[in-house]
Amino acid sequence: MRKLALLTIVLLFVGIASANSLTVDFYWEPVQPTDLEEVHFYDNSTGDIIAWIWYFGDGNSSTEQNPVHKYEDNGTYLVRLVVWDKYGQMEYKEKYITILNVPPVANAGEDRIVNNLTVTFNASLSYDLDGYIERYIWDFGDGNSKEGKTVEHEYEEEGIYNVNLTVIDNDGAEDYDEINVTVDVTPPITNYSLNEEKKWYNTSVIVTLNATDNLAGVNATYYKIDDGDWQEYEENFSVSEEGTHKIYYYSIDNAGNVEEVKNFTIKIDYTPSVTNYSINATYGNNGWIVSKAKITLNATDNLAGINKTYYKIDDGDWQEYTKPFNFSAEGTHKI
Ligand SMILES: [Ca+2]
Ligand SMILES: [Ca+2]
Ligand SMILES: [Ca+2]
Ligand SMILES: [Ca+2]
Known part of the structure; x- marks a missing residue:
C-alpha cells in the first residue's frame, strides 16, 4: 500500500510539473487598432512565469504582464513577448501587428x-x-x-x-x-393679371402678380401703388381709389438676382358724367316756344371722358346723340 501511495505522489508531481511547463503566447485588443487607439496587450502564456518583457516593435518596451501601448503612427510592427519562469527557463513569441491609418474626412461645405x-x-x-x-x-x-x-x-x-x-x-x-x-444669374420674371382688362374701371380692380424663375426659384415679389411704400406681395390685392394709378412691381430670386422694376396703369372713375342741354328757339309767352327748337346736349366727365350721350323724346326710342337736332312738333314734350 505504501508503494502505491508513493507512486501516486510521484505521478501527481509529474502532472503538476507538466502543467507548469513554459509556453508563451499573447493577443491584443482591438484586433485592428488605429494609431489613435490604445492597444491592450494580453499575456496568454502558461507556466510559473515571473518576468515579462514586451518589445512593441517601435522602439518601446514594457515589463508589465498586460501592458497598454499606443503607436505614434500607422504601420506594421513586430511585437515580441519574452517570458521567464521561476526555473530560469526563457521563451519568446513574435507577432506582426498592423496599426491602421485613420482616413481623412472631406467637407466641401453646404449646398x-x-x-x-x-x-x-x-x-x-x-x-x-x-x-x-x-x-x-x-x-x-x-x-x-x-x-x-x-x-x-x-x-x-x-x-x-x-x-x-x-x-x-x-x-x-x-x-x-x-x-x-x-x-443662377438670371432674375425672375413677374407678370401681372387683372380680374378684367379695361381701359377705365368703375369698380375696384384686383391685381394678381405671378413670378417665375429659371433655376434658383422665386424668393419674394414686391409691389407699390403710386408713391406708396414697397410691400411684399403675398396674395392678390385691389386698387380702388378713383384716379389714374401706377402699380410698380419686381421679384428677387433665391440667388439674389433682382428683376428690374416694371409698371402698369390702372384708371378708375366712379363719378358719372354730367349732361347739360341748351335750347335755341324763339320764346313766346309763359315759356312756350313759337319757332322750331334746336336742342344741343353737352356732356362732360371728370376723368374717363364721355363715351356716348343718349336721348329720347316722350315715349320714343333712346337714340345716340351725335349733333344738335331740331324739333318742331306742336305740343308739350319731354326730352
Ligand atoms: Ca500616418
Ligand atoms: Ca490619416
Ligand atoms: Ca434666377
Ligand atoms: Ca366719370
Missing part, C-alpha cells in the same frame, strides 16, 4: 445657390485626425477640375452642378464629399 458664374470653393472644414491632408481635388461638375484647399472656378453657363471634393491624407487614404451648386 450653394450663387448669382455669379465665378464661384469660390473652400475645403477647410476637411480634416485628418492622425495626420494631415496632402491633396484637395475639386471636380466642378462641368468637366473641369482643380486642386487646392480653396479654389475659384468660373462656370461658362448657369446650371445646377454636382461638385465633388476628394481629399487624400499623408498616408494616401481618401475621402469624398459632394455638394450641389446652383449657378
Whole structure:
C-alpha cells in the first residue's frame, strides 16, 4: 500500500510539473487598432512565469504582464513577448501587428445657390485626425477640375452642378464629399393679371402678380401703388381709389438676382358724367316756344371722358346723340 501511495505522489508531481511547463503566447485588443487607439496587450502564456518583457516593435518596451501601448503612427510592427519562469527557463513569441491609418474626412461645405458664374470653393472644414491632408481635388461638375484647399472656378453657363471634393491624407487614404451648386444669374420674371382688362374701371380692380424663375426659384415679389411704400406681395390685392394709378412691381430670386422694376396703369372713375342741354328757339309767352327748337346736349366727365350721350323724346326710342337736332312738333314734350 505504501508503494502505491508513493507512486501516486510521484505521478501527481509529474502532472503538476507538466502543467507548469513554459509556453508563451499573447493577443491584443482591438484586433485592428488605429494609431489613435490604445492597444491592450494580453499575456496568454502558461507556466510559473515571473518576468515579462514586451518589445512593441517601435522602439518601446514594457515589463508589465498586460501592458497598454499606443503607436505614434500607422504601420506594421513586430511585437515580441519574452517570458521567464521561476526555473530560469526563457521563451519568446513574435507577432506582426498592423496599426491602421485613420482616413481623412472631406467637407466641401453646404449646398450653394450663387448669382455669379465665378464661384469660390473652400475645403477647410476637411480634416485628418492622425495626420494631415496632402491633396484637395475639386471636380466642378462641368468637366473641369482643380486642386487646392480653396479654389475659384468660373462656370461658362448657369446650371445646377454636382461638385465633388476628394481629399487624400499623408498616408494616401481618401475621402469624398459632394455638394450641389446652383449657378443662377438670371432674375425672375413677374407678370401681372387683372380680374378684367379695361381701359377705365368703375369698380375696384384686383391685381394678381405671378413670378417665375429659371433655376434658383422665386424668393419674394414686391409691389407699390403710386408713391406708396414697397410691400411684399403675398396674395392678390385691389386698387380702388378713383384716379389714374401706377402699380410698380419686381421679384428677387433665391440667388439674389433682382428683376428690374416694371409698371402698369390702372384708371378708375366712379363719378358719372354730367349732361347739360341748351335750347335755341324763339320764346313766346309763359315759356312756350313759337319757332322750331334746336336742342344741343353737352356732356362732360371728370376723368374717363364721355363715351356716348343718349336721348329720347316722350315715349320714343333712346337714340345716340351725335349733333344738335331740331324739333318742331306742336305740343308739350319731354326730352
Ligand atoms: Ca500616418
Ligand atoms: Ca490619416
Ligand atoms: Ca434666377
Ligand atoms: Ca366719370
